[in-house]
Amino acid sequence: MTDLSRYPITRKWPAQHPECLQLYSLPTPNGVKVSIMLEETGLDYEAHRVSFDTQDQRSPEFLSLNPNNKIPAILDPNGPGGEPIALFESGAILIYLADKTGELLPQDPQGRYHGLQWLMFQVGGLGPMFGQIGYFNKFAGKDIEDKRPLERYVEEAKRLLGVLDKRLAGREWLLGDHYSVVDIATFPWIRNLVGFYDAGELVEFANFPHVDRALRAFLARPAVQRGLTIPE
Known part of the structure; x- marks a missing residue:
């Protein structure tokens, strides 16, 4: 049996x-x-x-795997060379899993690098901007009288959605006809923006029909429906 006991995180989550x-x-x-x-x-x-309710992400056990105290993180007992590997940062984990399985990221160098650039677009752009909208529209930031921060993030979100909408015009998915890690990284954030953050009208989401169409297709996938509820 695989022994993961040398990883402190397994003491809190056996x-x-x-x-x-x-x-x-x-x-x-x-x-x-x-x-x-x-x-x-x-x-x-x-x-x-x-x-998060019990600050698990700040526990010594979790910090032993991810010193940045953010989810998600993984521990794969069957890493490169058959040795365990621990990883954090969602973008890095998606690339690792795509390489491990040979799925959902183009294998040819041209296609791979084009895929990685759009993945970085989500990691460095969509996620941070949409998260700020959530803070200023739904959470503690909504009580700040100065509305300029929210306005700044809303305008940037509209710009980013415009980039995606133009990209998706004439394409089924962000990399073309084939579903990929780029879609898996991108559409959960768009779902959160218009759903949980209740910012659809704020960013004028109706003006981005290609994004809306692809979001609906994404949410209809059985694996997506399962993944959205994990962990329970």
């Missing part, structure tokens, strides 16, 4: 199936990127809930 990939997460836009990817590829994994 592995019932240590031979499987271990996922430490929560169903947030970043968290579900990885659970959806795992469901799409069919890899065996065991999910552990990292509860």
Whole structure:
């Protein structure tokens, strides 16, 4: 049996199936990127809930795997060369899982780098901007009288959605006809923006019909529907 005991995170979240990939997460836009990817590829994994309510992400055990105290993170007992590997940062995990399975990221160098640029577009643009809208529209920031921060992020969100809408015009998915890690990274954040953050009208989402069409197609996928609820 695989021994993961040298990883302190397994003391707080014991592995019932240590031979499987271990996922430490929560169903947030970043968290579900990885659970959806795992469901799409069919890899065996065991999910552990990292509860923000009890500050699990700040526990010594979690920090031993991710010193940046953010979900998701993984521990794969079957990493490169057959050795365990622990990873954090959702974008890095998606690339790792795509390379491990040979799925959902183009294998040819041209296609791969084009895919990675759009993945970085989500990681560096969509996620941070949409997250700020959530803070200023739904959470504590909504009580700030100065509305300029929210206005700034709303305008940038509109610009980014415009980039995506133009990209999706005439394409089924962000990389063309083939669904990929780029879609898995991008659409959970758009879902959160117009749903949980209740910012659809704020960003004038109706003006981005190609994004809306692709979002609906994404949410209709069975693996996506499962991944959005993991960990329970």
